[in-house]
Amino acid sequence: MTDQSVTKAKRQRRPDDRPAEILAAALSVFAEKGFSQARMEDVAARAGLSKGALYLYFPDKVALLKALVQQAIGGQISLAAEMLAQLNGPVSPLVIHLAQILASRVQDTPFPYILKLVIAESQAHPEIGRFYLENVIRQAMPIIEALLARGIAAGEFREVNVPHAVKSLMGPFLLSALWRSVFEPLGAEAVDVRGLITQHVDIFLKGLRP
Amino acid sequence: MTDQSVTKAKRQRRPDDRPAEILAAALSVFAEKGFSQARMEDVAARAGLSKGALYLYFPDKVALLKALVQQAIGGQISLAAEMLAQLNGPVSPLVIHLAQILASRVQDTPFPYILKLVIAESQAHPEIGRFYLENVIRQAMPIIEALLARGIAAGEFREVNVPHAVKSLMGPFLLSALWRSVFEPLGAEAVDVRGLITQHVDIFLKGLRP
DNA sequence: ACCCCTAATGACTGACCAGTCAGTAACTAA
DNA sequence: TTAGTTACTGACTGGTCAGTCATTAGGGGT
Known part of the structure; x- marks a missing residue:
């Protein structure tokens, strides 16, 4: 006592x-x-x-925020990159698997809060925003682009603009992350991230069929 | 001079x-x-x-922000609501039309900056976030839900979870808005909002076919 | 021409807080 | 035990800025 x-x-x-x-x-x-x-x-x-x-x-307050962002994203992207590059065969299951991993990041980790901080502070501290742009967005997008391009090349998907398709796929992740970190604390009903993502990927993949 | x-x-x-x-x-x-x-x-x-x-x-600084948000959203939603409720016939063209209107809001108005401000300030000033939640999100979502539900009832779309589908549809708008207001100022390549949205709606509608 | 009301000014105040530093406590090695 | 080292403390400083208010200027009315 x-x-x-x-x-x-x-x-x-x-x-x-x-x-x-x-x-x-x-x-x-x-x-x-x-x-x-x-x-x-x-x-x-x-x-x-x-x-x-x-x-x-x-050394100062911003260093704290930087370290936080750095820790949150870690080496996770390069890990995912290797995974996706090595697996071959049909692309659709890989997209589904990737989406599930990302859904659990949104649902079960503080990632949504990190993202909100990045968005909120990126013009007061452009280094933070630039770090995220370089290390998350510019790393992740080409990986997913490559995945979709593989699907198109294999005839699994119809011909579409690949960078646009990546944003179609990722949009709802952003939406659910911000929903959780911004609107749920204000009293909005909770999103069922996994359910949303499962259905979204289903619509997306069907919509890409030749 | x-x-x-x-x-x-x-x-x-x-x-x-x-x-x-x-x-x-x-x-x-x-x-x-x-x-x-x-x-x-x-x-x-x-x-x-x-x-x-x-x-x-x-009266104070926050009032300025509130007025800004209020002015930016105006009565636009109730306007859109009436438009969509009165038109009948197939739903898909309405979805396409609605998407084009929203795309131009993202592309040609300061809406993306307003949205960023709301996200950034919503916990320091919950009234701002709550205002947006009540007056934008909770107004707009039921309208789009009703639209999709009409499509399902008419056999135009397959049976899906409607609230999830709305988020699938809206996600890329959020993504392009934040891309413009957060990442483009940091040197990211510009998004072609109209191109992205056109293709996204196309994938979405094909993905919803019975 | 002279009021007189009100829009507008800008120096000022009070609160807040990041970052500092002289001092203190905890541990270690002799 | 004690001398030396390093982790830690918290009162303090300097700067910033939202919001105030005594004063000044504009301009319509008579």
Whole structure:
């Protein structure tokens, strides 16, 4: 009952664990209040640190946001790229599989909140937006384009403009991500991301039949 | 050459024109810097006013944003509702027509910037987000749902989950709006909104065939 | 010409907060 | 035990900016 972890958490030295804890705290504070409304003291308090200690680990507030975005996207794209490039055979099952993976990213990870932060802060801090553009969008789009192009070449899909088709496919992911991070907190009814995506991919693939 | 409108624009009294000018100035400043980075003095300067005068027309900064959102969406939805309800016959041409109207909103109006502002500020100012949810999303969705349901009832479309289908249809609009307002300013290649939407609707309608 | 009302001004205030730094506590090695 | 090292603290500073208000200028009415 006099335990420090519950009541007051007295001063501790564990430099190895701090960065991850700070990032987790930052994500939850930023998601709750938005970047510019979030105070560094809030982040510090939630991480169980003083404000000063924050600055031992991150040079400034923007660095926190950058690290958050960087951590959230990780090396996941190059991973997916390898997976999709190596599998051959019909493309449709791959599209379905890819869509399911992305749906669970939207449903079960903080990705929607990261995305909202990127959108919100991209003109105040263009480096953030540019980082996302370079490392997520410009990585992911050619992979999906290649996938659809393969389907067209194999006669599995009819001839369409491939970059446009990629956006047709991805649009509803963006919509459900923002729905979750922006409108659900305001009281909108929850989206059934998996159901939506399953049906969307079905419509999309049928719509692409020759 | 000593004209006041070009060089210095001396103090003038024209209370009737001010509100619209202030809103136009606010939109351009907010779109450029984002809401929280935008200074009231910037808005005032761009509207050709002093900061103090701004407060004669709008009680505070958030009121400016609210008025902007309100003006941008106007009564356009109820208008569209009437149009779609009165026309009968096959649904597909109506979907195509509706999509073209929305595409031009994305392409030719500041709507994408308004949307970005709503997304960015909705947790700092939930009233803004809630206003958009109530007056845009919750107005527009039932209209499109009714349209698709009519198509299903008439045997024009196969049986699908209608709310999901609406999101499949609308996703790419959201994507192109945010592409224009967020990523194009960062150097991303421009989207051909009309081309994208034309093809998207084509895929969507073919994908819904019984 | 002179009021007088009201639009408009801009210097000012008060609150807020990112980032700093002199000092303190925890741990370590001798 | 103690001297040295490093993690951590929190009061403080400097700058920013939304919103205010005493004052000034415009211009219609008489």
